Amino acid sequence: MLNISDLTKKFDEKVAVDDVSLQIKPGEIFSLIGPNSSGKTTIVKTIAGLLHPDAGVVTVGGNDVVAKPLETKSVIGYIPDEPVVWGGMTGEEFLHFVGALYGLSESLRTKKVAELLPVFSLQGLEKEYFENYSRGNKQKFTILAALLHEPKLLLIDEPIVGLDPESAAIAKTQFTQFAKQGGAVLLVTHTLSVAEDIATRIGVLKEGKLLSTGTLSELRKKANAGSTATLEEIYAVLTHA
DSSP states (O other): OEEEEEEEEEETTEEEEEEEEEEEOTTOEEEEEOSTTSSHHHHHHHHTTSSOOSEEEEEETTEETTTOHHHHHTTEEEEOSSOOOOTTSBHHHHHHHHHHHTTOOHHHHHHHHHHHGGGGTOTTTTTSBGGGSOHHHHHHHHHHHHHTTOOSEEEEESTTTTOOHHHHHHHHHHHHHHHHTTOEEEEEOSOHHHHHHHOSEEEEEETTEEEEEEOHHHHHHHTTOOTTOOHHHHHHHHHOO
């Protein structure tokens, strides 16, 4: 579903992403972890078409994100690291707005919104304005908006920041179910326990370079860690090697 080949992205002389290659198949949750400024969000924004690669090729569902931006964006659900939405829009208006952008009819949008609001028990809040929502509720509406058009690839950048423990568990369940139904997920997070809980494969990024990828057990072997080593322990070894 997602194929990244030799991706490089620079900002002036700064190399933010350095010759990164990875693939994510339907049914997979690939978690990308790494220190601040390691290039994680830059990769996500390049896949989403918000940044233009300086070198390399990114394809989604076989379509090049540069050559066919509309085709690729139509199958992507994007949850950014900061849920920034115009404050004068209600949650319901936001969901309808996003659905309309993806070409969903009003009747279908209404049906989908009614189905999604109970996921986070948001019924009754959808008529309130975004400027009055807590950080957590803004995040919940952003997650629902990404799922609204039934994408094939979810791009998730720090999904549970601001969520209470119950809502965080619900979000993780939603992402897991999405993958079980054949979707592909790229999950960027500093909350390593989330990656440890739901990722089928994990990639460790540092200074724009992808140091290592694999399942949790494979990364344990690469880090020469024991069979019970946590991802936090593995991460410490691999990023300081």
